[in-house]
Amino acid sequence: MIHVRELTKHYRETVAVHDLSFDVPPGVVTGFLGPNGSGKSTTMRMIMGLDRPDEGSVTINGRAYVALDHPLREVGALLEAKAIHPGRSARHHLQYLAETNGISRQRVDEVLDLVGLTEVASRRVGKFSLGMGQRLGIAAALLGDPGVLLFDEPINGLDPEGILWVRNLLRGLAAEGRSVFVSSHLMSEMALTADRLVVIGRGALISEGTLDEFIADTAGTYVKVRGPQLAEIERVLHAAGATVVPDGEGALTVRGWEASAIGDLVMSKQLALHELSPQTASLEEAFMTLTRDSVEYHGRTTDVPVTTGK
Amino acid sequence: MTTLTPESLRTTSTPHQKSHLIRAEWTKLRTVRSTWWTLSAMVLVTLGVASIAGASVSHSWTTFNVIQRATFDPTGISLKGLLFSQLIIGVLGVLVMSAEYGTGTIRSTLAATPQRTRVLIAKAGVVGALSLVVGEVLSFGAFFLGQSLLRSPAPHAQLSQPHVLQAVVGGGVVIGLLGLFALGIATLIRHSAGAITTYVGILLVVPIILQTLPSSFSQPILKFMPFHISDVMTSTVTVGQGSSLSPWVGAGVLALYAFGTLAVGGYLLRRRDA
Ligand SMILES: Nc1ncnc2c1ncn2[C@@H]1O[C@H](COP(=O)(O)OP(=O)(O)OP(=O)(O)O)[C@@H](O)[C@H]1O
Ligand SMILES: [Mg+2]
Numbered sequence: 001m002i003h004v005r006e007l008t009k010h011y012r013e014t015v016a017v018h019d020l021s022f023d024v025p026p027g028v029v030t031g032f033l034g035p036n037g038s039g040k041s042t043t044m045r046m047i048m049g050l051d052r053p054d055e056g057s058v059t060i061n062g063r064a065y066v067a068l069d070h071p072l073r074e075v076g077a078l079l080e081a082k083a084i085h086p087g088r089s090a091r092h093h094l095q096y097l098a099e100t101n102g103i104s105r106q107r108v109d110e111v112l113d114l115v116g117l118t119e120v121a122s123r124r125v126g127k128f129s130l131g132m133g134q135r136l137g138i139a140a141a142l143l144g145d146p147g148v149l150l151f152d153e154p155i156n157g158l159d160p161e162g163i164l165w166v167r168n169l170l171r172g173l174a175a176e177g178r179s180v181f182v183s184s185h186l187m188s189e190m191a192l193t194a195d196r197l198v199v200i201g202r203g204a205l206i207s208e209g210t211l212d213e214f215i216a217d218t219a220g221t222y223v224k225v226r227g228p229q230l231a232e233i234e235r236v237l238h239a240a241g242a243t244v245v246p247d248g249e250g251a252l253t254v255r256g257w258e259a260s261a262i263g264d265l266v267m268s269k270q271l272a273l274h275e276l277s278p279q280t281a282s283l284e285e286a287f288m289t290l291t292r293d294s295v296e297y298h299g300r301t302t303d304v305p306v307t308t309g310k
Numbered sequence: 311m312t313t314l315t316p317e318s319l320r321t322t323s324t325p326h327q328k329s330h331l332i333r334a335e336w337t338k339l340r341t342v343r344s345t346w347w348t349l350s351a352m353v354l355v356t357l358g359v360a361s362i363a364g365a366s367v368s369h370s371w372t373t374f375n376v377i378q379r380a381t382f383d384p385t386g387i388s389l390k391g392l393l394f395s396q397l398i399i400g401v402l403g404v405l406v407m408s409a410e411y412g413t414g415t416i417r418s419t420l421a422a423t424p425q426r427t428r429v430l431i432a433k434a435g436v437v438g439a440l441s442l443v444v445g446e447v448l449s450f451g452a453f454f455l456g457q458s459l460l461r462s463p464a465p466h467a468q469l470s471q472p473h474v475l476q477a478v479v480g481g482g483v484v485i486g487l488l489g490l491f492a493l494g495i496a497t498l499i500r501h502s503a504g505a506i507t508t509y510v511g512i513l514l515v516v517p518i519i520l521q522t523l524p525s526s527f528s529q530p531i532l533k534f535m536p537f538h539i540s541d542v543m544t545s546t547v548t549v550g551q552g553s554s555l556s557p558w559v560g561a562g563v564l565a566l567y568a569f570g571t572l573a574v575g576g577y578l579l580r581r582r583d584a
Contacts, residue, residue: 045417045583045584048417048421049420049421049424050417050420050421050583050584051583051584052581052583065424066424066425068424071421071422071423071424072421072422075421077421079417079421082413082414083413083414083415083416083417083418083421084413084414084415084418085338085342085409085410085413085415086413087342087343087344088338088341088342089341092337092341093418095337095341096334096335096337096338096341097334097418097422099330099333099334099337100330100331100334100419100422100423101330101422102330140418
């Protein structure tokens with residue numbers, strides 16, 4: 001279990017993370033989604049005690065990272081930047097990490113086997129392909145058999161087979177009851193892997209909840225309804241059991257009902273309709289719509305205060 | 311998926327120990343090639359200089375004048391190659407820290423051991439022990455090699471003579487302390503090129519610049535320079551009386567450099583983002 005509370009981090013003028021709070025519960029995969037530069041890696045480094053937050057706190061199983069006696073046995077992480085000396089062999093890299101936390105050499109061989117690097121274990125890491133490097137990073141994360149796992153963009157550089165392997169690995173780890181936290185800027189990938197989503201933009205929380213909630217809220221097919229007495233239409237549809245959300249631009253987003261049924265119902269109540277159009281939004285579009293403001297915002301300015309989009 | 315077997319974890323479940331960290335740092339040090347390159351270079355240069363010096367003095371002894379013969383220090387001359395080793399051990403000491411930053415390994419290291427002071431102490435333990443042992447082996451090796459090549463009529467030294475043992479042991483101590491000094495510099499600077507430049511600058515360039523200045527100004531500073539201290543520590547005759555520190559004080563000053571930079575480096579290591 002990871003608790004992130006009111007985390008804020010500045011790098012000089014840049015606000016990398018702003019007042020961010022969320023949880024990573026056990027037994028599920030929590031996806032960490034945000035556009036480039038939104039602060040995912042920074043947040044992960046702060047969880048790992050590598051970067052010091054300006055404000056806020058992180059606890060892992062109730063304790064701060066620095067208070068963990070054998071951190072590798074409680075938290076495993078694949079961080080974005082390759083954190084491996086190119087001149088050292090894969091086995092030696094894992095061996096020194098194992099030694100720091102009193103983990104046996106047998107376990108080093110086990111994780112090498114688990115990620116399929118046994119045959120190249122004695123080769124220098126500098127000669128590894130991107131995918132092999134990722135696998136070694138994953139092996140390091142699994143070394144202490146930890147209950148909490150962080151992966152920063154684990155599918156970077158992997159081929160389709162590798163992506164499938166990571167997806168199954170993450171789901172398997174969560175099914176064993178571990179807390180799995182994985183970042184990505186690809187909504188489509190998260191839709192296949194994650195049970196929960198934490199979405200951030202420009203360092204601030206945009207949404208947190210289950211994947212299903214996210215999809216219900218933002219994506220899929222829906223009907224756009226517009227009319228002069230919008231509040232009345234909303235009330236009628238709501239009373240009839242439809243999911244109705246004002247889209248903030250003078251129209252209603254209605255889910256769970258066909259356009260024809262909506263039209264019939266509204267007409268039967270003697271209300272005028274100005275628009276009644278079925279819409280489809282992919283998850284990717286939904287994600288982009290959700291984070292668009294923060295992305296544009298990010299491109300233009302550095303020192304304007306961040307507005308939380310939630 | 312393949313299940314993770316936690317069996318192997320339980321078998322070695324022991325509380326966090328310093329020996330774990332020392333062992334891990336030693337694994338790191340011995341599993342990169344740069345360690346073995348730098349150590350080989352030290353052996354080559356130190357023993358090379360000892361043999362050349364021994365052979366050439368024997369050869370040209372007859373041409374030495376009275377003063378040259380009177381001040382000839384067979385111990386000191388056999389240890390001259392240690393000056394090069396002092397530069398090379400700096401590269402080793404720097405890389406132990408700066409390569410971690412250069413390659414990103416520092417993130418793995420600090421994630422595994424978030425108690426940063428302990429990490430630095432383990433590194434200092436390994437670097438200090440390795441450079442001291444290698445320094446002593448080289449110093450004694452160079453001494454015996456150099457003496458064996460000094461043929462009469464050129465005199466040669468024996469460990470039982472006054473100050474000789476102290477000078478030979480001192481040669482290794484200098485290497486040990488300079489390895490730590492380099493580690494300290496790299497903990498402050500964190501970049502290989504910058505840290506090595508700084509280290510070589512302090513050892514080599516600063517004394518050269520000082521020598522171009524009036525000696526009334528440069529002398530009081532020069533005697534605190536590592537090369538000068540090492541000269542004093544590896545000689546059996548008194549070098550530049552009055553304008554030098556004693557060998558013991560010199561060793562203390564080197565230790566101050568080493569542990570001073572390590573202390574400041576450790577403070578910054580705890581504060582800075584990795
Ligand atoms: N060490 C640092 N020094 C200065 N600025 C930094 C540093 N690390 C991150 N930043 C800035 O903080 C912001 C967030 O960066 P971060 O790497 O956390 O984003 P991200 O969500 O991981 O992006 P990506 O999807 O590209 O990996 C960016 O504006 C970045 O430039
Ligand atoms: Mg990132």
